[in-house]
Amino acid sequence: MxxxxxxxxxxxxxxxxxxxxxxxxxxxxxxxxxxxxxxxxxxxxxxxxxxxxxxxxxxDRPGDTTAWYATFWEFVARYLTDRFKNDWCLTPESSLLLHAGNWTVPQQLVIRAPGGGNNPTELMHQTSLYDMRVALPPASDIETENGIRFYSLPAALVAASPAVFEQRATDLRIALAQIRDSSEILSRLLAGGHSVIAGRLAGALRNIGRGRLADDIIATMEKAGYAVRETDPFISRLDFDIPRREVSPAATRIRLLWQKLRSPIVDLFPDSPGTPNDVEAYLERVEDAFITDAYHSLSIEGYRVSPDLIERVRSGDWNPDAIAKDREHQDALAARGYWQAFEAVKKSVRAVLTNATPGDVVEADHSQWYRELFGPSVTAGIIEAADLAGYRSERVFIRNSMHTPLAPRAVSDAMAVFFELLSAEDSPAVRVVLGHFIFVYIHPYMDGNGRMGRFLMNVMLAGGGYPWTVIPVGRRNEYMAALEQASVHENIEPFSRFIAELVQSQLNGEALPAIPEAK
Missing domain, CATH: 1.10.238 (Recoverin; domain 1)
Structure with missing residues (x-):
């Protein structure tokens, strides 16, 4: 039996x-x-x-949302196809979010289906589907990706409601920036006689710096006998034109997020103390912070470490050849990798303190930090050496977050723009907050993004003369909630306030967060 x-x-x-x-x-x-x-x-x-x-x-712990958020779109594709066959698609508004590369899990996903019931279907973790009983667009206007059926970009722009330009401005600008030729839109505008929509799309294109396309739409519609009044559906204007040759939605997203989020940060963050006069004294304080920093940063990621373990792996009092693949030894490997990466980060801090551009330093050095962070795991045979080469090549999901990081093919484009903006930024406070946030938003690696983001934050702090700052594990929930607000709702204020408070405590001379006594 x-x-x-x-x-x-x-x-x-x-x-x-x-x-x-x-x-x-x-x-x-x-x-x-x-x-x-x-x-x-x-x-x-x-x-x-x-x-x-x-x-x-x-x-998974009770209430853990990770499995659901990671499977949401696959579930939607399977369930809707099983229920409606191919007679369904997303709304124009939801379609535009996907064209913008935004696969964040929505609280309610609305779809169009001739056989729909105009009723919500409750799913897991306060998410739902709503199937509207309405006709579908022509088959030629429907695209499919990963089993999800949605409007083509030109069809979605023409069919979308004006409100979406205000409600989802970042996504709409990203979608519009992918229009290369006015004919993609004009054929639909002319066929439907859509003079009001033509004026709205012309105004939207001019808002992002595509004046030539806006002029083409207006001139062609007027030539066909339509009176067009141009209106800008966005409630704000950009301080820059989206580069015409920037074809990556991911790169455009990072550029738009940086501009939108930077303004609130300056008013919330303490003023920069300026570059310290005594570089060696600053670095000595960084070294003194190592055990506390390692304990809290590793604990945030779920590793079980103690000051004694951290000190032993720093001093080399361990045997990597004897490492087994059990939990205790993996914690030791993480602690050893953290120390090796910390040593590399200190070199980056020194470069910044001696007047190197912080963004340039991080761009040049961050891959070395990553190799050091996971080098001991390669030595122990837990991960392959090839895993240390470059950015991730697979999808990754963040535990209990509705935010879906960029697709692997988009990471390199996003990181290139990220470092461009980081290097060009003149506000130390913005470099600190957006340096950390945008890095983890992109999530360029399969693992270690949080630790890397906190290292990057501290290099940016050094660039502004701020002291090394530790994020306490006891405030992990507040920290993650603030990142979620920024990632999903584009609200950077909670994260800015959180980091600013911690930095101000260090400027006030307060002690670093305590390490709880072992039980």
């Missing part, structure tokens, strides 16, 4: 075979009732709604 472990292994084999064929979404009919109930009981499946499940990890 099979043991419980053997029965579970059999069910996991069935689940793996299913995932290999069709991904992480499971219908009741895909597995036998016995397998399904066993996998749910052991935490390997989670019920989304009656008859539908997603794969999960038994290590």
């Amino acid at each position: 099979a043991t419980p472990q053997e029965k579970l292994a059999s069910s996991l084999e069935a689940l793996k075979a299913l995932q290999d064929r069709q991904g992480m979404v499971v219908r009741s009919a895909d597995l036998s009732r016995t397998h399904r109930e066993r996998l749910v009981a052991n935490g390997f499946l989670i019920e989304v709604m009656r008859g539908w499940y997603i794969a999960a990890s038994p290590n």
Whole structure:
């Protein structure tokens, strides 16, 4: 008779075979009732709604949203196609967000379907679907990516409501910046006689610096006998024109976010003390902060470390050849990597304190920090050496965050613009706050982004003469909530206030956050 472990292994084999064929979404009919109930009981499946499940990890804590947010779009594609076949698509407004590269999980996703019921379908973690019973656009105006059906870009711009230009200004500007020729829009405007929409799109294009395209639309519509009154649907104007040759939506997004978010930061952050006169004294204080910094930064990421462990790995009192793949040893590897990276970051701080441009220093040095951070794990054989080469090549999700980091193909473009803006920025406060935030927003690596972001923040702090600052693990929830506000809602004020408060405490001469006594 099979043991419980053997029965579970059999069910996991069935689940793996299913995932290999069709991904992480499971219908009741895909597995036998016995397998399904066993996998749910052991935490390997989670019920989304009656008859539908997603794969999960038994290590997830109650209320953990990661599995759902990581699977949301796959679930939507499978469920809607099962229900409506190909007779559905996203609304024009939601379609524009995808064209802008924004795959953030919405609280409610509205779709169009001739067979819809005009009713919400409740899903997990306060998310839902709403299927409007309305006609679809022509098949030629529908595109598909990852199973999601949505309006083509020109069709979505013509069909979208005016309100979306105010509500989702960043995404709409990114979408508009991808229009290279007015003919993409004009054919639809002329066919429908859309003079009001023509005026709105002309004004929107002029807002982002595409005046030639705006003129083409107005002149062509007027030549065809339509009276066009140009109106700008955005409530603000940009301080710069989006570069015409910048074809990457990700690069445009970083440029727009930087401009939008930088203004509130200056008023919230303490004034820069200026470059310290005694570089060696500053670096000595940085060195003194190491154990505290390592404890809190690693603890934020979920590692279980102690001051004693950190000190031992710093001094070399450990044996990397004896490292096993258990939790305690992985914590030791993380601590050793943190020390090696910290030593590399100190060199970057020295360069900044001796008048090197902070953004240029980080651009040149950050890959070295990353290699040091994970070097011990390569030595121990836990990760491959190839994993240290460049930015990530796979999708990554942030635990319990609705924010979906950029697709792998977009990371290099985004990072190039990020470093351009970081180097050109003249406000030390903006470099500190947006340096940290934009880095983790892009999430260029599969792991270690938080630690790297905090290292980057401290190099930027040095560039403004501010003291090395530690983010306490005891305020982790507040820290993550502030990052979520900035990532999902483009509200940088909570994060700015959070960092500013910590920096001000150091300027006031307060002690670094305490390390709790071991229990």
